[in-house]
Amino acid sequence: MEQELDARRILCPLPVIRTQDAVAKLSPGDVLRVIATDPGVVYDIPAWCKVHGHKVLAIEEGREEIRLTIEVGG
Amino acid sequence: MTQPRKAIALISGGLDSMLAARVMQEQGVQVEGINFFTGFCVEGHTHAIRAKDRARPKRNNALWVAEQLGIKLHIVDVIEEYKQVLLNPKHGYGANLNPCLDCKVFMVGKAKQWIEEHGFDFIITGEVIGQRPMSQRKSTMPVVARESGAEDLLLRPLCAKNLPETKPEREGWVERARLYDFSGRSRKPQMALAARFGFEDYAQPAGGCCFLTDANYAVKLNDLWQHRGSRDYELDDIMLLKVGRHLRPKPYFKLIIAREEGENRFLEGYRKQFTHLKTLSHSGPMVLIEGQAGAEDLELAARITARFSQGRDAEAVQVEINDNQGAPRTLEVRPLHNDDIPKAWYL
Numbered sequence: 001m002e003q004e005l006d007a008r009r010i011l012c013p014l015p016v017i018r019t020q021d022a023v024a025k026l027s028p029g030d031v032l033r034v035i036a037t038d039p040g041v042v043y044d045i046p047a048w049c050k051v052h053g054h055k056v057l058a059i060e061e062g063r064e065e066i067r068l069t070i071e072v073g074g
Numbered sequence: 075m076t077q078p079r080k081a082i083a084l085i086s087g088g089l090d091s092m093l094a095a096r097v098m099q100e101q102g103v104q105v106e107g108i109n110f111f112t113g114f115c116v117e118g119h120t121h122a123i124r125a126k127d128r129a130r131p132k133r134n135n136a137l138w139v140a141e142q143l144g145i146k147l148h149i150v151d152v153i154e155e156y157k158q159v160l161l162n163p164k165h166g167y168g169a170n171l172n173p174c175l176d177c178k179v180f181m182v183g184k185a186k187q188w189i190e191e192h193g194f195d196f197i198i199t200g201e202v203i204g205q206r207p208m209s210q211r212k213s214t215m216p217v218v219a220r221e222s223g224a225e226d227l228l229l230r231p232l233c234a235k236n237l238p239e240t241k242p243e244r245e246g247w248v249e250r251a252r253l254y255d256f257s258g259r260s261r262k263p264q265m266a267l268a269a270r271f272g273f274e275d276y277a278q279p280a281g282g283c284c285f286l287t288d289a290n291y292a293v294k295l296n297d298l299w300q301h302r303g304s305r306d307y308e309l310d311d312i313m314l315l316k317v318g319r320h321l322r323p324k325p326y327f328k329l330i331i332a333r334e335e336g337e338n339r340f341l342e343g344y345r346k347q348f349t350h351l352k353t354l355s356h357s358g359p360m361v362l363i364e365g366q367a368g369a370e371d372l373e374l375a376a377r378i379t380a381r382f383s384q385g386r387d388a389e390a391v392q393v394e395i396n397d398n399q400g401a402p403r404t405l406e407v408r409p410l411h412n413d414d415i416p417k418a419w420y421l
Contacts, residue, residue, distance in 0.1 A: 009343050011313070013111050013134055017151045037343075040134070047137040051146050 001030045008065065012040035016048050019070070023054060028074040031057070036066050045070070078104045079247040080194040081229075082185050085109050085147060086283055087135025089264055089276045090200030090232060095143055096271050097231040098198055101248045105198070107147040108188060109136040110181050112156040113312050114285045135277040142273065152184065153309055160286070161305050165217075170292035172284060174209035175217065182222035189227070196227045196242045203233045204258040212236075232256045232264070285316060294320055294421045301325055301365070310344070314364070317341065320421040321378065327365030328421070329375055331382050346398060351379045354404060355392040358383025373405060380409035 005022045007015035015036045022032055034045065045068050046056045053073035060067040083095040085107035095105050140147035159180045163173030178201075185197045201210050201218075209218075215237055219228045226241040234243065235255035243250040256263045268276060285291040294315045299305045301322070314330055317337050322328040332338040341350075341360040348362040349372075361379045363372075372395055380391035386409050396402035 013109075013115075013136075013149050014151070016134070016137070017111060017149050020149060044134045044137055047134065047141055048147070048149075051137070051140045051144070 001026065002033065003030065004033045004035065007034055007036040007038075007041070009037055011038045012044045015041045016044045019045055019048065020052075023052075023070070023072055026072045028072055030072045032070045032072065034068045034070065036068070037064065039066065041066055041068065049073075078102055079196070079242065080104045080106070081196050081198050081242075082189050082192075082194050083107050083145070084181060084185060084197070084199045085136045085139055086200070087137075087139055087277050088200070088283065089261075089268060089273070090202060090205070092139045092143065092200070092273065092276060093264060093267050093271070094198050094200040094231045095139075095145065096273075097253065097267075098248065099143065099145075101252060103248060105143070105145050106194075107136070107140050107143070107145050108185055109147060109149045110152045110156075110184060111149060112159075112177075112284070113153045113309050114156075114160075116283055116285060139276075148188070150184065150188075152180075155184075156180070157307070164221075168208040168287065170287055170289050171295055172208070172286040174206065175214055177284075178209045178214075178218050179221045182218055182224050182228060186222055186224045186227070195247065196229055196240070197224050198229050198231055200232060201230045202256045202258075202264075203236050205256075229253075285312075291315060297322065297328075297421050301328075310347070314344070314362075318359075319382075321415070321419045322421055323374055323378070323419050324365075324367075324371060327363055327367040327371060327375075329378060330362040330364060331379070332359040332361070345396070349395065349397040351375055351396075352394050353379060353383040353385060353391055354394050355390075356380075356383045356385030356388065358385065358391075373407065374410075376405045376407045377410040378415065380407055381412070381415065383409070385409060 005018060007018050015038060019034055026032060042059060049056050049070055055071040055073060057069040057071050081098055081103050083091060083105050085091050098105050137147055159173055159176050163176040165175040168174050182197060189197060203210060203212050219225055229240045229242050232254045233256050234253035236257055242248045298311060317340055318333055319331040320328055332341050338360045341362055344362055351361040358379060359382050363375055367375060376393040376395060379393050383391060385391035390406050391409055393405050393407055394402050395405060
C-alpha cells in the first residue's frame with residue numbers, strides 16, 4: 001500500500017509527529033510519501049526512521065518542497 | 075531468563091535525560107524515549123525559520139539523543155492539552171511565564187498514561203535535586219510523583235540515592251547501589267558521567283529548551299492576551315511570537331516585521347490569513363498586521379514598513395497593502411523616521 005502525507009507549512013517536530021501518526025496506521029512494507037516545506041525534515045524524519053527501524057528510500061529536495069519516501073519496517 | 079523490565083524515559087534533548095536513560099540501559103532495562111511538543115519548544119522551529127541559523131545543524135536534539143542511545147523516541151503532540159498547564163498553573167510561574175512545576179507534573183502524568191497503555195513498567199527522568207530553582211528541588215520531587223499519579227513508579231536515576239526507594243528499586247528491577255546521588259547546580263558530575271559513557275557533542279544543558287522561560291517572549295505573550303481580552307492562544311499565535319519584530323502602535327493592531335530572509339519566507343506562509351504589506355520600490359521586509367487597522371492605521375503601517383526597508387532614507391517609498399479582499403493597493407509614503415517610532419511600540 002502507498003500513502004501520501006501533506007506536511008507542508010508546518011515546522012519540525014510537527015512533520016515528524018504527523019509521519020509517526022501516519023506510519024502507525026500502516027503495515028510493514030507499505031510506503032509513505034511525505035511532502036514538506038521545513039528543511040529540518042531532511043534531518044529529523046530520517047533520524048526518526050532510523051530509531052524506529054523504517055527505511056528512507058528517497059529524499060528529493062526541490063526549491064519549495066521536500067519529498068521523502070519511507071518504507072515501513074517490521 | 076526473565077524478561078527485561080521496560081522503562082519510558084522523558085527525553086528533552088539535553089544531557090541529564092540522556093544520562094538517566096543510559097544509566098538504566100547499563101542495568102539491562104529496556105528503555106524507550108518520550109518527548110512532548112507543547113508548541114513552546116525552542117527545538118527545531120527557530121532554526122528552521124531564521125536563515126542565519128541555517129549553517130548550523132538543524133537536528134532535533136531529542137531525536138539525536140535517541141540515535142546515540144539506540145532507543146525508540148515517541149514524540150507526542152500536546153499542544154491543546156498544554157494550554158491548561160500554561161493558562162492555569164496550580165503552582166504558578168517561574169521568572170517569566172514558565173509553569174515549570176506544573177509542566178513536569180503534566181509530562182510525568184502523560185508518561186504514566188503511556189506506560190499503562192503500552193505495558194511498560196516504570197518512568198525515568200533526568201531530574202537532579204537542586205538543579206532548577208522551581209521544579210527540581212527536594213520539596214518538589216514528591217509533588218511531581220504524587221500529582222502526576224506516577225507515585226513510586228517514577229525513578230530519577232541521577233539523584234535516586236537522595237530520595238526514598240521507588241518500586242523499581244524495591245522490586246530489584248534496578249540496583250539502587252548503581253544509581254547516583256547528584257545534587258545542586260554543578261554540572262561536573264554530569265560531565266564526568268558523560269565522559270565515562272563516551273558522550274560528546276551533546277546539546278548544552280540547562281534551561282534553553284522552552285520559550286516560556288524567555289523574558290522577551292513572555293512580554294509578547296502577555297501583550298497578546300491583554301489586547302485580545304482573553305488568555306487563550308492558537309498554535310499560529312505562539313509560532314508568530316517567535317518570529318520578527320513586533321510593534322504595537324495602537325491597542326487594536328500590531329505589526330510583525332520580518333528581520334531577514336528566512337523570516338520573510340516564514341511570514342509569507344501567513345499572508346492569506348493577515349493583511350500584509352511589502353515595499354515595491356525598494357527591497358524590504360514582509361509585514362503582517364495582527365488586529366483591525368483602519369485607513370489611517372494602514373498609512374502608518376506603510377510608513378513603518380518603509381522605515382524597515384532599504385528605502386528608509388528615501389523621500390518616498392511605494393508600499394503594497396493587501397487585505398486579501400480584492401486587488402492589493404499601493405501607497406506612496408515617506409518612511410517614518412526612527413525618532414518618530416516610540417520605544418514603547420516595540421514589544
